[in-house]
Amino acid sequence: MHIAALGPDEACERLGSSRDGLPEAEAARRLREFGPNRVEALPGVPLWRRFAAQFVHFFALILWFAAGLAWFAERAQPGQGMAEMGFAILAVILVNGLFSFWQEYRAEAAVEALRALLPQQATVARGGATRLIDASIIVPGDVVLIEEGDRVPAYCRLIEALGLRVDLSTLTGESLPKARDAQPCGEMAPLRARDLVLAGTTVISGRGRALVHATGRHTEFGRISELTQATGERISPLQREVARLSGFIAALATGLGVAFFLIGQAIGLPFWESLMFAVGIIVANVPEGLLPTVTLALAMATQRMARRNALVRHLPAVEALGCTSVIISDKTGTLTCNRMSVRRLWLPEGATDAHALRVMAGCHTLRRASREGASRCFAALMIALEEARKWFARRTPPG
Structure with missing residues (x-):
């Protein structure tokens, strides 16, 4: 039983x-x-693996390849500014990876937030x-x-x-x-x-x-x-689109590089000069700013949600929420602030704001009733009247 x-x-x-x-x-x-x-915290992905994952996803690998090509070009033909380009791409990879990891590390406070309850x-x-x-x-x-x-x-x-x-x-x-x-x-x-x-x-x-x-x-x-800890990670619509765009850019940049190398050879340019020009074309067509731009936009949205006490564990989930067309919820209280607020007030003829304020100030001390239904009514009334009391307090001049 x-x-x-x-x-x-x-x-x-x-x-x-x-x-x-x-x-x-x-x-x-x-x-x-x-x-x-x-x-208890469930066993999860080790911290070092979550950190390393920020530097080995597909678009980051494209940037690593572009940086390597830039350094190769600088070694072959010094003084062309390709070394600076390579270090700039490296900086983008490192800054973006560190920032993304920090955002996810902070979001892992979900379990700590539950423990605090x-x-x-x-x-x-x-x-x-x-x-x-x-x-x-x-x-x-x-x-x-x-x-x-x-x-x-x-x-x-x-x-x-x-x-x-x-x-x-x-x-x-x-x-x-x-x-x-x-x-x-x-x-x-x-x-x-x-x-x-x-x-x-x-x-x-x-x-x-x-x-x-x-x-x-x-x-x-x-x-x-x-359940909070065991939620599996799924690829968001944004991640799928970025992966598709990354593949397209990689193919386009490589194709342009190969094409210009062949054109250079066809018009009689030296081999190394044609190769370095092709490398420059490939590096120039890699959008180094795309990755930090996407990460920053998602991080800003995450911070805005955090100020409203909505915790986002993974940055791409913000964009996935924006793509949601149907939300199924058991009740409105799940989606609202769990609070009623006075928006408009009707008073009997001859009544004043001060009179209504005195009535409300006395009502919010109600505690219980003999029937559960009345108790529910009084509980809702207390919340609404307390909000009204605060509203009137702001409107009523001191003294």
């Missing part, structure tokens, strides 16, 4: 615990068995005593105490609850807090079960005692973290 369908005492019995929590010795044994309660410490009951411990050493069977403002440290089954409401927006995007209690529930889905509280969510009001059922990667939050 699912943990949500069990009563509080039955749940404790299944997990070999009690309302007073686990003994210290048993908690230490379970920590060795289940591991720490934290978001889990609390660093939690209040637990162990052996009948209540104390504050590091959240990473919480184990299944622990009893945690949660109250208003706390982040839930693990996947828990409530055994006591008083006026408890939880913000699930980190997992669902849902803007309204949900009421939770300790009564057994027939709903098996963790996000909908009324007697379950999940890691990474926030207690909006009330307090409770919860029995830890799962920790670390076995929680809903841990699964989201694994």
Whole structure:
């Protein structure tokens, strides 16, 4: 039977615990068995390979070839300025590679951002005593105490609850807090079960005692973290287009070089002079500025999205998002700022802004209601009225 369908005492019995929590010795044994309660980083591509990849993609190889040709031409006929051209191309490769690597390295903070959503410490009951411990050493069977403002440290089954409401927006995007209690529930889905509280969510009001059922990667939050890290890399439309353009440019430049070499030989020019002219044609037709231009444009878009708290792990994903024609989403809250704002206000005849402000200032202290429907209504009302209060505060002169 699912943990949500069990009563509080039955749940404790299944997990070999009690309302007073686990003994210290048993908690230490379970920590060795289940591991720490934290978001673990999956093994990925080594840092040195990600760094090297910035210098060996197709267009970078074309630039390397062009730089090599320039140095070859300078060695054959010094003083023609080809060495400077080769070093300029090399600088483009290095600067672009370092910049691209730095952008991706910073974007790898996705896992760190998820870790920040889990609390660093939690209040637990162990052996009948209540104390504050590091959240990473919480184990299944622990009893945690949660109250208003706390982040839930693990996947828990409530055994006591008083006026408890939880913000699930980190997992669902849902803007309204949900009421939770300790009564057994027939709903098996963790996000909908009324007697379950999940890691990474926030207690909006009330307090409770919860029995830890799962920790670390076995929680809903841990699964989201694994999905974030396990997302495979696909070639974006921009990468395909750049690869196609790179191949076309390489073929065109080589073809022009060969053609002019043959023309030079046909009109009687010396072999080395014809060859150096052909090399110059090939190098001149390689667009050295294309690579840093594309990278800079994508980096600027990435920074703009980062200022809106949208983390882009790979630069080409920015352009891929721009090519998206259909986005399927479960609710509007997933795509919006999860916040309601007052845009227009209608007042009764004779009412003033100051009067409306006093009413709103008194309304935003509402906490709970007897029915869940009313609680939802009041929660939405609090958000809207608080936004209105701030708006009026900006409009109302001091004094």
